[in-house]
Amino acid sequence: LAKTTQPISMDSYEGQEVNITCSHNNIATNDYITWYQQFPSQGPRFIIQGYKTKVTNEVASLFIPADRKSSTLSLPRVSLSDTAVYYCPKTSYDKVIFGPGTSLSVIP
């Protein structure tokens, strides 16, 4: 089960918008695209999910192009508390496969 691909790390200043892109080259027709957030010493938690186009919730926005080969997680006006690792795992009908994720550091 091929994993998704995303940058290993990113830095951003407080108040900026952060966009993290994930490559889903092996996405299946039925797959949804899901993003998780993990703070230090905690388990990952679900933050947003979509199938196509754009989804927005109170935490983030998710942009998915028509071919669904990639997705972009957008965090508006980040704060220090958004420092975390962000994952876009590969999902199949019976398991969820995570890669290294993107470590986001927010700088004061």
Place this chain on the structure above:
Amino acid sequence: NAGVTQTPKFRVLKTGQSMTLLCAQDMNHEYMYWYRQDPGMGLRLIHYSVGEGTTAKGEVPDGYNVSRLKKQNFLLGLESAAPSQTSVYFCASSRDGRPNTEAFFGQGTRLTVV
């Protein structure tokens, strides 16, 4: 509502010792997973279960065994611990295998093998 609970939270083992990690979920979820997390490696799937009485191998199953005798519990066993099994272990559960299902994670167990 407790969600996913892992026991213990910390443990130190000597090489060759055995232990069992317990994962319990109170959400009536069908699917359960065990992951390990090492620096720079993200989460790697060890074993998983798609229902009571079933188990399957994940990406890194060697040196581990699992059992799912009850729907709410998923046990991870180390028969003979090795220093390479020093890691943080996470358990997760999901409602079912539908493509829009999200996974819920426990707080982790930090295991050190000396």
